Amino acid sequence: MLTEKPVIAGxxxxxxxxxxxxxxxxxxxxxxxxxxxxxxxxLGAMFAHTCLVAIPIALAASKVxx
Numbered sequence: 025m026l027t028e029k030p031v032i033a034g035x036x037x038x039x040x041x042x043x044x045x046x047x048x049x050x051x052x053x054x055x056x057x058x059x060x061x062x063x064x065x066x067l068g069a070m071f072a073h074t075c076l077v078a079i080p081i082a083l084a085a086s087k088v089x090x
Contacts, residue, residue, distance in 0.1 A: 034082030
């Protein structure tokens with residue numbers, strides 16, 4: 025699926041990455057007090073993880089994988 029539809033695969037990876045980082049990794053870190061982001065911060069963080077990290081990685085991986 026990555027080589028056929030990299031944007032969809034990247035978007036799914038970005039959403040998964042957001043939830044894993046904010047609800048597993050960050051709470052386990054003792055250096056970061058507080059809660060996961062709320063409200064509009066969720067959309068901003070989701071946009072960053074999806075559009076700025078995951079989709080470019082998926083596009084690069086699909087180009088190399090062909």
